Amino acid sequence: GCGGGDNGSEDDARETLTIGIANEQPYGYMGDDGKAAGFDPEIAREVLGTMGYSEEDLEFKVVEFGQLIGGLQAQQFDLVAAGMYINAERKEQVQFSDPDYCTKESFAVEAGNPENIVDYQSFAENPDLTMAVASGTVEVGYAEDAEIPDEQLKPYSGIDQMYDALAAGEVDAVSGTAATVSGQVRSRDNIEAVDAFIPKDAAGEETLPCGGFAFRLDDTEFRDEFNTELNKLREDGTTTEIITSFEDADGNPYFTPEDVELANGLTVDDFTK
Amino acid sequence: MESWLLSGSQYRLLLEASGTTLQILAYAFLLGIVLSLVVGIARLSERAWVRGLALVFVEFARGISSIILLFIVAIAIPILFGAEQAPLILLSAIALGINMGGYGAEIIRGGIQAVPKGQTEASISLNLGPAQRLRHVVLPQALTIILPPMGNLTIEILKGTALVSLVGMTDIMQMARNIRQQQLADAVGTQPVLFLNVLVLYFILAQVINLLFKVAEAWLAKRYEGGPALTGTELEAIR
Amino acid sequence: MEEIHPHRRWYRRPSVVVPVVLVVIGYSILVSPLVREQNFFRPEVAADGGVTFDWNFFVHLFPLMLQGLVVTVKATLIGFLLAIVLGFFLALGRRSKRRLLSWPVTAVIEFIRSTPLLVQLFFWQALVRASEGITLEPITILALGLGIHYATYCSEAYRAGINSVDKGQWEAATALNLGPVTSWTRVAIPQAVPNVLPALGNYLIAGFKDAPMGVAVNAHGLLFFADQVRNDTFRATEPYLIAGVGFLLVSLPAAWLVRRLEKRISYERV
Amino acid sequence: MSVSETTTARDISSKGAAGVRMRGVTKAFGQNVVLRDLDLEVAPGEKVVVIGPSGSGKTTILRTTMTLERIDAGTIEVGGRHLYHESVNGKLRPAREKHIREVRSDIGMVFQHFNLFPHMTALENIMLAPMKVHGKSRQEAQALGVELLDKVGLAHAVNQTPGQLSGGQKQRVAIARSLACEPKVMLFDEVTSALDPELVGEVLNVLRDIAEEGRTTMMLVTHEMGFAREMADRVLMFDGGQIIESGPPAEVLGSPQHERTKAFLGAVKSH
Amino acid sequence: MSVSETTTARDISSKGAAGVRMRGVTKAFGQNVVLRDLDLEVAPGEKVVVIGPSGSGKTTILRTTMTLERIDAGTIEVGGRHLYHESVNGKLRPAREKHIREVRSDIGMVFQHFNLFPHMTALENIMLAPMKVHGKSRQEAQALGVELLDKVGLAHAVNQTPGQLSGGQKQRVAIARSLACEPKVMLFDEVTSALDPELVGEVLNVLRDIAEEGRTTMMLVTHEMGFAREMADRVLMFDGGQIIESGPPAEVLGSPQHERTKAFLGAVKSH
Ligand SMILES: Nc1ncnc2c1ncn2[C@@H]1O[C@H](COP(=O)(O)OP(=O)(O)OP(=O)(O)O)[C@@H](O)[C@H]1O
Ligand SMILES: Nc1ncnc2c1ncn2[C@@H]1O[C@H](COP(=O)(O)OP(=O)(O)OP(=O)(O)O)[C@@H](O)[C@H]1O
């Protein structure tokens, strides 16, 4: 593939790297100045900086989350820095770095949570409830694992689409990671987040909701180099510093140091399911 | 009261993104014009197989929706062939250009056919060759007929560029959706106002295109009011 | 003396009436609530995992694609019905002698015609969501957006149709001292219709080609199908190509029909 | 330049005919003044042939009389009634549409390019006005239509559409259609000049028949000098929007007084 | 029905002229056989006028000679060279485009509707072929164009486009344009019948001039019988795609032998 591969001996001759992000705070998004912001783009800048890429060599592209893997495969991007969850299905399509963070799941619901939604099980028990899911995300898999019928799931193509739909009363809840949900809830009126929880798989066991950077399957050399540098930053606490520095509009951090610690103890090979 | 305007920095972002939109438009337009000319003339070829091939292209390019063609060219085909990636901007322009070529070819064909048959016959009787007939007699006249619908088609292609946001380009449309995230984060501005502003931006671009074509038409019309004049002294010299 | 019979107008000929009736029946079925949107498009067969094109997977996507196609067609038809009716009023407004009416109508027509349908769809969706107490299904928003967009095109077709009636025909009507109503209903409109119908047919097809944009406002049509299959299986080639096939499956015969209709109802000019 | 003309008008007292009287008629298209302060009197039943070079205003004078173009100044009377004016308390006011329509019912016009309705049969073309304007029943209109088609020699063409007729046949249907309104004044604008030379005769024969019946006032623009000589009561020579010569055909065509008339007739005949 | 005709062809031995010889020429449009096994010989420098009713194939015979329509059977020779055939090893083969183009350079045609190039001035219209086909320089072509415009009496119109010219002027430019190719055979298809009657004369005068120079072979379709009588060496009467009568104008027009010729001449003159 283009962009990666060589091991830093020709520092001047770096090609431009294209990095895919989804428009999702705080994972990756377009900041007020039109530049990419979010903790994954920041970490990517740090890592790639140590690999000899300057800021000018990096080009960030914002697409819908569902298009990230396809875009990577189609060589539109050289890596994805969108906090993408690592799981077995995705590992068949792309390869990941070691995780840089872990989080929990949550739901955004109408203020006051009138339907008393706590986790995926709530939907399986009440057939009147509907849930917005972003197509191509792990949340669809969680819902299936909880045996929620298709009629109760409404797939949307983007984050803003889902939250606008909730605000307009089209659905009862929006699924997402705790960080995304709390971020969206803060910036919108009349909705709130339910308490974060760790989702269960079909067998009833808790899953590992952790994310990392994604690469093309044939780009192993680049992935390995990136991973080595990433691990150095995990060890010296840089990633913890970056990730916990992101705060929502009220000044609450999206992630705790524990979320990052948990990730630091895991490698990509721990995600076999 | 709600403001009907966006912030200055948001307008700046939209203008930057117009650069991408116009770049795609320019590439698509160039490809579209070339395809239109080649296929449009091929549609009138004396050779049946050339005509047939051109017809297949036209039917395909007009029959398929530009949005689906865009997804096939920009996403499906690169994955299928997996080779070194052509820039997305070119792939998008190719998809839109093919689309334009299909319609443009019909416009060119229509323009050529609208030139009275007598014009071709007169040039045959003057023993001009086929290429000369096209170059000096038919195309210059067809241009008057071709330009207005070509202007409309170009605006259609401008509208079509909004689709590239769906395959991952940051054009005006995608920038608008990005700005939407900012609006949410900063809790200012509403979505209808945002998109209304975007619509106005596209409208302005369309009017500029319109104007350019109008200028071209006026320039062309001049030729029918008498060509480069020979002055009296020049005439005397000839006599 | 020959037996006297009236000229059989195009709308009295079986070769026109039969297809039209068939189309209307098909239309009613498609537009009826029987045709429902699919929530998810999950292929039964998985791809073999290679990068190359998987024919087996491709073929098995076909029935799923049809479900998306039907929704796209449905949105197109509802939208087009709106366009035909709304377009007529727009044409009347634009022709009006009152500047106060004709000028704004012209401005609106030009504005809608020269801006992208995709942005308009987002705008309508945002507007609906921003307004209290109104919720609309995505497919309704799509049909609405298509309808308003193509109404402006239809209005231009109506205008061109009326303008295409030869000036001499109006003059003959004056010379025979026909009143305005007779001039319109018996002379102008019957001659304008054959000129308008092909244009309308072409706009129907064009509307169909734009309908996949509904994916942007979450209508579960042809492109939504392809998107979902891709997100689900991480394979893009097969779903998009089969969406293209499904597309041509409808648009090519439709274009052919329109062209035939055009030939049928055109008559020799004097 | 304009020759005063009232003396040569022959008076044919025929029941139901109507005369035309123009006073000071002026008509301009933008800067181009096509009719200049024109006076013209056509007696009831009179047959007037109008000749003149291209662009002299021949068509325009017929079109203003048919109300296809409005005049800028002057008055036109048809059958003694003002066409463009109504008298209100003894003063002339611009007429309302309703009044114009009423006076117009006395006038018929046949066009160079026929202007038949292409979506109707020959018979339907003729039946339309009697049914819609004169309130005739379908049966009456049909009877009238068949009679008129017979008269113009097209009994066999009742069911044919204009697209199936030759140019001469089309023009004859157009004449029949015009006759169906029973106009008192008929206007003919170069009705044979869009026809192949061999088809001209059949249309002229029909015109001759109508002229011979004598009832209808006719104003005819034509380049067929032989025909003009034979059937006209009076020939008017037009140039620059004015009548420059007027008189019986033998005089105007045989020994024209005016230079321009001589030149024009010379050009038409010389080859 | 077809009258054999070779005897009446006058032989004008003039430098640079070329004759036309048709043998068994047949041309059909679908089922409609327009030319039937036609033989015709036109001597170099001869002026032939073709008359006949509408649809008889007059235009078609000119168009096939100009290669605007291809013939179905037979041969056409121009200036002794086969137009549609090449002889290869003594056998006639269908000619390639290149051969046709070469022979065609001897032929010129003037059309009923002028077919001037509207986007060029009169002068540019004339200069096009000399520059693009005969490789003349711009100066040479300009000089030739001005000379020819002078010749047809339009010296003042060099810079005008067709849209600014009258019908008669347009036709004269068209004739000049055709002359610029120095054709040895010139074909004229009803070149005056789209003109207003007064403009016909000026075009006929130009034709007369060309005829009087005598060098060029001319084939002329026209309805202007007076002109035919005056300038034709021979008149051909066409009907149903065949020559039914042929001879000097005085004979064919004055005392026609064939019934159809009599009927045709009667119809053209009668009104
Ligand atoms: N609708 C119009 N708009 C502008 N100018 C017009 C219009 N109709 C006629 N004219 C001009 O008025 C003048 C007289 O036209 P008119 O048709 O009456 O002439 P005419 O004598 O009938 O000529 P012809 O023999 O060519 O039919 C011409 O110069 C013509 O260009
Ligand atoms: N391109 C064509 N396609 C089909 N039929 C044609 C074509 N050109 C001519 N014809 C037919 O061939 C016949 C002879 O036509 P042609 O034009 O040679 O007649 P003409 O003698 O020149 O008549 P006119 O006096 O009307 O010009 C007519 O019946 C005509 O309909």
Ligand SMILES: [Mg+2]
């Ligand atoms: Mg006129």
Ligand SMILES: [Mg+2]
């Ligand atoms: Mg002819």
